[in-house]
Amino acid sequence: MLTIEGLRKEYGAVVALQGASLSLVPGTIHALLGANGSGKSTLVKMLGGVVRPTEGMIWVDEQRLETGSPAHAIHQGIAVSYQETSLVPSMSVADNLLLGIEPTGKAGYVARRAIRERAAEILDQLELNIPPDVPVAELPTNAQHLLEIGKALVKRPKYLVLDEATAALRREEVKRLFSIVCGLRDEGAAILFVSHRFDEVYAICDRATVLRNGAVVGTRSLSKTSREELIQDMIGQRISLEPVRQETGNSIKKQSLRLKARSLTNSELGGVDLEVSAGEIVGIGGLQGQGQTALLRALIGAILVRGDLETEGHRGLFRNPSHAAESGVRFISGDRGREGVFGQRSIYENIMIGRIATSPLWQRAWQRGKNRAVRDLVEQLKIVHHSLTQEVRGLSGGNQQKVLFARTLASRPNVVILDDPTKGVDVSTRMEIHRLLRSMAGAGVGLLIASSDDEELAGVCDRVLIMYEGRIVRELTGDLQPSHITKASIEGAQSEKGKGAETRADSL
Amino acid sequence: MRTRFSSNQTATRIFRSPAMIGWVLFLLGLVANAIVQPTLFKLSVINSNLGLAAPLVMVAIGQTAAVLAGGIDLSVGAIVTLTNVLVVSLCSFHHTGFWLAAILGVAAGIAVGVVNGFIISIVRIPALLVTFAMMSIINGVALAILPQPGGQIPADIYQIYGNTVAGLPFPLLLIIVGVLLWVVFRYRKIGRYLIAVGGAAGSSRANGIPVTKVRFQSYVLSAMFASLAGLFLTAEVSSGDPLIGASYALNSLAAVVLGGTALAGGRGSVSGSVGGALFLILVQNIVYFANVPSYYQTLVSGLIVVMGLATTGVLYARSGKWRLTNGR
Ligand SMILES: Nc1ncnc2c1ncn2[C@@H]1O[C@H](COP(=O)(O)OP(=O)(O)OP(=O)(O)O)[C@@H](O)[C@H]1O
Ligand SMILES: [Mg+2]
Numbered sequence: 001m002l003t004i005e006g007l008r009k010e011y012g013a014v015v016a017l018q019g020a021s022l023s024l025v026p027g028t029i030h031a032l033l034g035a036n037g038s039g040k041s042t043l044v045k046m047l048g049g050v051v052r053p054t055e056g057m058i059w060v061d062e063q064r065l066e067t068g069s070p071a072h073a074i075h076q077g078i079a080v081s082y083q084e085t086s087l088v089p090s091m092s093v094a095d096n097l098l099l100g101i102e103p104t105g106k107a108g109y110v111a112r113r114a115i116r117e118r119a120a121e122i123l124d125q126l127e128l129n130i131p132p133d134v135p136v137a138e139l140p141t142n143a144q145h146l147l148e149i150g151k152a153l154v155k156r157p158k159y160l161v162l163d164e165a166t167a168a169l170r171r172e173e174v175k176r177l178f179s180i181v182c183g184l185r186d187e188g189a190a191i192l193f194v195s196h197r198f199d200e201v202y203a204i205c206d207r208a209t210v211l212r213n214g215a216v217v218g219t220r221s222l223s224k225t226s227r228e229e230l231i232q233d234m235i236g237q238r239i240s241l242e243p244v245r246q247e248t249g250n251s252i253k254k255q256s257l258r259l260k261a262r263s264l265t266n267s268e269l270g271g272v273d274l275e276v277s278a279g280e281i282v283g284i285g286g287l288q289g290q291g292q293t294a295l296l297r298a299l300i301g302a303i304l305v306r307g308d309l310e311t312e313g314h315r316g317l318f319r320n321p322s323h324a325a326e327s328g329v330r331f332i333s334g335d336r337g338r339e340g341v342f343g344q345r346s347i348y349e350n351i352m353i354g355r356i357a358t359s360p361l362w363q364r365a366w367q368r369g370k371n372r373a374v375r376d377l378v379e380q381l382k383i384v385h386h387s388l389t390q391e392v393r394g395l396s397g398g399n400q401q402k403v404l405f406a407r408t409l410a411s412r413p414n415v416v417i418l419d420d421p422t423k424g425v426d427v428s429t430r431m432e433i434h435r436l437l438r439s440m441a442g443a444g445v446g447l448l449i450a451s452s453d454d455e456e457l458a459g460v461c462d463r464v465l466i467m468y469e470g471r472i473v474r475e476l477t478g479d480l481q482p483s484h485i486t487k488a489s490i491e492g493a494q495s496e497k498g499k500g501a502e503t504r505a506d507s508l
Numbered sequence: 509m510r511t512r513f514s515s516n517q518t519a520t521r522i523f524r525s526p527a528m529i530g531w532v533l534f535l536l537g538l539v540a541n542a543i544v545q546p547t548l549f550k551l552s553v554i555n556s557n558l559g560l561a562a563p564l565v566m567v568a569i570g571q572t573a574a575v576l577a578g579g580i581d582l583s584v585g586a587i588v589t590l591t592n593v594l595v596v597s598l599c600s601f602h603h604t605g606f607w608l609a610a611i612l613g614v615a616a617g618i619a620v621g622v623v624n625g626f627i628i629s630i631v632r633i634p635a636l637l638v639t640f641a642m643m644s645i646i647n648g649v650a651l652a653i654l655p656q657p658g659g660q661i662p663a664d665i666y667q668i669y670g671n672t673v674a675g676l677p678f679p680l681l682l683i684i685v686g687v688l689l690w691v692v693f694r695y696r697k698i699g700r701y702l703i704a705v706g707g708a709a710g711s712s713r714a715n716g717i718p719v720t721k722v723r724f725q726s727y728v729l730s731a732m733f734a735s736l737a738g739l740f741l742t743a744e745v746s747s748g749d750p751l752i753g754a755s756y757a758l759n760s761l762a763a764v765v766l767g768g769t770a771l772a773g774g775r776g777s778v779s780g781s782v783g784g785a786l787f788l789i790l791v792q793n794i795v796y797f798a799n800v801p802s803y804y805q806t807l808v809s810g811l812i813v814v815m816g817l818a819t820t821g822v823l824y825a826r827s828g829k830w831r832l833t834n835g836r
Contacts (some may be wrong), residue, residue, distance in 0.1 A: 050714045071716035086714035090707040090775040091700075099704060100715035109695050151715075456715055 001025055001076070002047075002159050002190060007056035009042050011394065016042040018214045020054065024190035029181065029199045031222070032194045035234050035426045036398025036431050037384035040194050043211075044163045047192070048080035049073035060159070071239060074100065077158030078289040081165045083194075083424065084216030084337055085148040089137035095121035096136050097151050100271050122150045126164055127176055140293065141335050142168050142452075149177060153184075159284040159318060160184060161192045164397070166200055167424040168334070170452045171486075178204050196398075196426045198227050210234055245449050258309075259329070259415045260298060264307035268294035272307075276446035283461035285449040286489045290355055291470035292450040293334075299448070300324040300331045312414055332404050334423060334450075341400050343393030347385055348374050349421045350392050353405035362389035377406040382432065397424045405436065414454035415446045421457060434460045454485040464482050465493045527776070529820045530783030537790035545797040551677070555670060558679035559744045561789045563737040564590065565758045568734025568763035568785040569778050573693075575758035575764050578706035578728035578773030579635035583624060584734040584760055586646035587617040587754030591738025593654035600659035605744030613742075614735040616723045620646055620732020625724035635727075645755065650750045657749040666746035682740055683782075686733070690778050693729065702726055707774025763788055766816050787816065 002024040009017045015427040017039040024030050032256050034040050045051040045403035047058065052068030059065065062087055066072040073080075080086075087096050099120045105111045120131045126146050136144060145168040152160055160181070166174045179189055183206060193205055201208060202222060209219040210233040217233045258277040268291045276282050282286070301318030309317045311327050319333060333339035342350055351374045374388065381402045385395060392403055401424065407418040408416055421437070422430045441447055451457050459466050466474035466488045473492040476484060542548045548557075564719065567584050574581040589614040598609035616697045620642060671678050693699050703720045704712040712718050761771075768783030769776025773814070795809045 048714060049716075070714050071718070074716045080714075082714060086708075086711040086712050088704045088707040088774065090770075092705060095700065099700075099712075099716050102700065104697065107698070110697060110700060112695075 001059075001061065003059040004043070004047075004055050005059070007043060007046055007058070008054050009039075009046065009051060010054045014394075014418070015214055017053075017211075020211065020214075022209045022216065022219060024041060025194055026158070026190045027185060027186045029185055029191040029193055030203050030222045031205035031208035032192055032211065033208055033230060033234055034194075034199065035431055036424075037396035038211040038492060039214040040211055041163055041396065042214075044080060044082070044161050044194060047073065047078055047159075048082070049078075050082075050157065050255070054128060058485050059459060065109060069249070071100075074155060077155075078161065079152035079155040079157035079159070080161040081145075081152045081163060083163040083167075085144055086125075086151070087136050087144060090135055091135040092135055093123070093130060094132035095138070097122055097132075097154055098145060102207055112259055118154060124155050125180060126150050126155070140174065140289070142170060142288070143339045145169060146177075153180065153476070154200045157184075157189060159190050159192070161194075163194045164196070164424050166195055166197065168420070168452075171286065173199065176200075179219050196424065196430070198230070198427070202227075211235060211482055223301060225272055231427060238341075254310075259299070259448070260310040262308040263293065264298050264305050264309075266294070266303065266305045268296065268470050269298060271276065272298075272467075272470070272472055274299075274448075274465070274472070274478045276448050277315075278444045278446055279441050280463070281328075281441050281447040281461045283447060283457035283464040283485075284448065284467060285454060285457050285464050285485050286453070286467035286473075289495055290467040290493075292467055293419060294417055294470070295467070296331070296448070296450055299417055300329060302331075322358070330354075330408050330411055330413040332416065332418045334419035336397070336400055336404065336423075341392045342392055342455060346389045347378065347383070347392055347395070347403060348388040350403050351377060351406045351410050353381070353462075354409075354411035358410070373410065374406075377409055381436070382429070398426055398429055401425055401431075404431065405433065409436075409440070415448070418447065420451055422451075422453070430456075454482040457485055458482040464488075468492045510783040523546075527768050527780030527783070530787065531782035533766060533787045533816050534783040534790070536793065536836050537787045539737070541790045541794050541797070544794055548793075551672070555677040555679065557789060557793065558677050559635040559669065560679075560681065561786055561794075562679040562682045563741040563744070564756065564759060564763065565683050565782050566733050566737035566740060566783045566788060567760040568767075568781040569686055569690050570730035570737075570770055571731070571760040571764050572767070572776065572778045572781045573702055573726050573729040574635070575761075575769055575771060576645065576706045576773055577702040577723055578709065579628065579723065579726060579731040580639065580771075581624065581647060581727060581734075582636070582757045582762070583620060583642040584730060584737075585753040585756035585758075586643045586650065586668075587620050587734040588738040588741060588756050589650045589732055589750060590620065590646050590653075591617045591735040592742045592752050593650045593748045593750055595739065595742050596661060600748075605752075606662050606665055610739055614732070614739060617735020617738060618728060618732050621728040621734075624731065625727035628727060629720045629723035639727075646677070650743055654748045654750050657747065657751075659748040661742060661746050663746075668741075669743040679740070679744075686736065687778070687782065688737075694778065698725060700721065703774055705774075706772075715796055716730050759788055760785070762813060762817070766813075766820055768820055788813065 004020060004022050006019045007017060020039070020043055029161060032040050042051060046053050046067065048066055049070035057064055058067060058074045065076055094116050096472060099117050099270065103111045103114045108309055115170050116132055123130065123132065128143060129140065136147065145165060149162065149165050155167040166177065169177065185191060188273055193201070195201055199412040205222055207219055207221050208230065210230060210235060256278045258278050261272065264272040272295055284295065286292060296301060297303045301320045301324050305317065307317065311329060314327040350475065352370060364499055377386065378385065383399050383402045383406065385399065392400060395403065422433055423434060437447060449461065461480060464476045464480060464485055465472045466476065474488045475490055547553050567588065571581055571584055581805025594616055595609045595613040598604040598612060599606055624639055624642055627633055628635045646668045669678055673681055699713065701717050704717055705719050705722045709719055738753065763784035764781045765771060765785060767776065769780060769784070791812050795805045800808050
């Protein structure tokens, strides 16, 4: 049994966690819930030894855990899959999987064959078909998150902690993960599961502890608790969970085309045609890895592509993302850490950069009066912070995501292209973001959204395009249902395969 | 699904590996050198070239350890000098036996690394500043020990250095010993951890790697190789000189970068650095034998090195690590 007693963490004047207590019982899965910034990751990091608590202790099997020492936590059987991952991008997949616990042979040499074998074992278990010696930096984000989980699994932990491990995963991958996790539970491990997705929590967890503003609201047995009760615990008030229904789009729009792409082709795309009108939200769905990400990147000029593109006041493909930004086409990456926030800069700078990035290099950048605009955005998006000059890396993951939205809004875009926009965002913020997307559309922006979550696509989009092997194979309009999108993704794939379209063996 | 893995991919990976650049440059340099200097492959010429190369190769190996771990060591040249003046002055003015002097000289060099490592990893002052300051301090100490060039080491020592052993040039053996010494570290945990810490210190810590210790050891390793280089150089020139190591700090960094190691740390290899170091030696040869007027020699060799570095940079960018690539 693992028991946490009165764990408290202060960052200067900010109290991230104020005396949290909970216990993990072997053979159970325990959910840790809470809005963005409520202190979940802080608790997780203290379990893993990455962060040293200001006060409080952790007991593992009646023994006191030495806090602030990752090596000791690992030694005590605690393995953590961190929200922002703990991989070394320049090292290979196999080396990352066994990082820190390399088996050594005689004379202290690292047993490389053993590493490869154990890595292959874990990759097989996760059904990850990647060669074990590519550098991790070259993998797509979902594969990286699977590796982060794999890294915890290799340790055969007694206590497994998963901090939003499923946020970047596709449905099939989540299923696979759950069967592994349930297997571990049946063998007597205790699991702490952090997630914003209630269906996942109800699917595998036994009990749930809810955090609000860094304090434990309570621990409940899930079989006796409804979603609404949990949400009320999380945010302290009732909210409706109705999806943001579109103001039945098509009436206001169709007057002007914001983005028109013709036969985009490269190694991953097989001739994509695409149109986004003003005020329209277009979704991109389909099975995992069918070229969705490549399409988004091709549109902003981040990867090489042939074809034709037309936006307001510009004809032709963009040379690079900066060129796209100049024409008012903005991109929000699904990879927040590497392509999103500037972690060591302030919230203010992170938001303002959206506006000044395309102005001439020698123009005076920090003018007065812009403060007001930034403050308004921060308030509008309810970004939990204590000062505008605070470093962004000190924000919780969900709040960092909101900063990215604020930046995009500040730039007054024509077209916004989003890759998994609500990754790691809590329920109420997710609704806010959906509302925000709708209001952006209402103001005449054209939006293109790729998401791994069919519910999200159904909830917020006017149209959904289903991709398969780099082409758009279906278009869904009208009354969108998540199940229809999922079905279309699978059917699209099958009918295309039936046509004898050549299947690429391996996308890597 | 089985995890498949084709040999084709291995081949691509090796070819795309940044270390390749160092060796390709070396081969190009070798061809160019052979053209301007037809006697290049005579044993005595090879011998004297390798004699020049051995110290730089050693310093470059050590520098690679520091750079891989995300740091930099500007004091290596000063350490080379320190070992040189200590060994020579102990031998010639204090009548110490050569081997004892050698051990003391290397130990003094390693001690400098220990101080560097302590200040950088525990006191946490940036490596650039610490090793730069250490460079001046140690150069000052070297001047105090041996104010003027001079002194001598026993004749039998420097005669071995110019000879062959079992048909192989002695300096080549030294280079091989240096590389083997590195292999001892590379394939232990420390070798991996240097790369892990340089690649992502936070992640390394979360995985239980003793980051402070690894950083500390990287400077000790760097100093150890530098002082061995000082010893080799002493055997080669057979006398002492308080300015002898001045060029090694920047040349070793050039070798490291030419060999495809990222200055930001976490990526690279010693094999590349060895190629890079040999290339730098060849460049000096080429410029000399191509009858470049002596006024222009540094200019021309500088240009060649810049071209080499540019190739490294271009190939690096081509390998695509820093484009927006997470979506594939
Ligand atoms: N290094 C830090 N410096 C300052 N404040 C921090 C730091 N890390 C976290 N915080 C603060 O602690 C609070 C809790 O953050 P934490 O990351 O634990 O939230 P979370 O519950 O994991 O949220 P999310 O669901 O968005 O991941 C936040 O208000 C955050 O601003
Ligand atoms: Mg979190």
